Amino acid sequence: MSYNLLKGKKGIIFGALDENSIAWKTAERVHEEGGTFVLTNAPIAMRMGSINQLAEKTGSEIIPADATSIEDLDNLVQKSMDILGGKIDFVLHSIGMSVNVRKGRAYTDQNYDWTHKGMDVSALSFHKVMQTLYKADAMNEWGSIVALTYMAAQRVFPDYNDMADNKAYLESIARSFGYFFGRDKKVRVNTISQSPTPTTAGQGVKGFDGFIAYAEKMSPLGNATALDCANYTVTLFSDLTRRVTLQNLFNDGGFSNMGVSDAVMEGFMEE
Numbered sequence: 001m002s003y004n005l006l007k008g009k010k011g012i013i014f015g016a017l018d019e020n021s022i023a024w025k026t027a028e029r030v031h032e033e034g035g036t037f038v039l040t041n042a043p044i045a046m047r048m049g050s051i052n053q054l055a056e057k058t059g060s061e062i063i064p065a066d067a068t069s070i071e072d073l074d075n076l077v078q079k080s081m082d083i084l085g086g087k088i089d090f091v092l093h094s095i096g097m098s099v100n101v102r103k104g105r106a107y108t109d110q111n112y113d114w115t116h117k118g119m120d121v122s123a124l125s126f127h128k129v130m131q132t133l134y135k136a137d138a139m140n141e142w143g144s145i146v147a148l149t150y151m152a153a154q155r156v157f158p159d160y161n162d163m164a165d166n167k168a169y170l171e172s173i174a175r176s177f178g179y180f181f182g183r184d185k186k187v188r189v190n191t192i193s194q195s196p197t198p199t200t201a202g203q204g205v206k207g208f209d210g211f212i213a214y215a216e217k218m219s220p221l222g223n224a225t226a227l228d229c230a231n232y233t234v235t236l237f238s239d240l241t242r243r244v245t246l247q248n249l250f251n252d253g254g255f256s257n258m259g260v261s262d263a264v265m266e267g268f269m270e271e
């Protein structure tokens with residue numbers, strides 16, 4: 001269903017790797033709602049994924065950029081404005097990666113070079129993206145910037161490893177930069193805290209199957225899907241949420257306010 005919520009709006013979408021990616025679903029929904037955008041991902045992801053299909057489907061151009069490289073980001077922002085014919089209204093940061101998680105290093109046995117790398121990719125990149133946009137004065141007034149996060153920033157999920165710390169940092173950057181972007185450019189900055197979702201990044205977390213099944217049983221509305229996340233992001237890019245900013249918004253079927261549910265209790269009841 002389309003409501004034309006993003007008619008005439010222009011943006012940049014980071015992080016569509018394959019059709020399971022939250023950014024992929026978001027690009028499809030933004031396209032349906034009338035938005036136009038540039039797709040971007042790390043050069044290596046271009047070879048691994050299938051972003052070309054998405055570009056074709058949505059009539060978008062692709063500009064490769066490593067989100068940790070200021071040079072790449074400068075190029076991305078300038079070229080996006082050329083392609084889209086003016087300043088930008090929306091940006092989705094949908095990027096996450098922990099080398100410690102990938103290589104199975106425990107939280108209590110970090111390789112700190114890897115910790116640094118993961119922090120740069122997953123959190124500091126959000127600052128770099130915003131600083132590049134801010135300095136280039138690339139955002140239109142009443143524009144909207146969204147990054148994706150997970151509740152391990154607030155509560156302990158042992159296997160989420162150093163990504164928990166990266167997400168806490170990411171959410172803090174959203175508030176800190178959101179202040180300056182709001183004050184100086186009338187642009188809003190929020191994070192969406194999404195349910196566990198079966199994507200490449202999600203499934204990289206140890207014990208993901210148990211993780212997602214538990215969250216499903218705990219949440220009165222069940223886990224939010226990638227499509228649910230895409231729909232929520234569309235509302236945040238639209239003009240209907242102009243004064244929502246500096247927020248960490250839970251899109252999780254109610255999980256974050258639960259203590260226990262009947263479905264979870266059942267597993268512990270003695271007959």
Ligand SMILES: NC(=O)c1ccc[n+]([C@@H]2O[C@H](COP(=O)([O-])OP(=O)(O)OC[C@H]3O[C@@H](n4cnc5c(N)ncnc54)[C@H](O)[C@@H]3O)[C@@H](O)[C@H]2O)c1
Pocket residue numbers: 014015016017018020021022023041042045065066067068093094095096097121148149150193194195196197198199200201202203
């Ligand atoms: N899947 C989940 O369970 C879940 C839950 C909450 C939040 N999130 C967050 O959603 C976001 C999107 O992840 P996803 O689940 O769609 O997985 P995904 O693997 O499809 O997307 C992650 C993306 O990050 C990109 N990336 C990695 N390094 C990069 C770099 N240096 N420069 C630019 N891009 C880079 C990858 O190429 C990939 O496209 C992430 O921030 C993730 O932490 C995911």
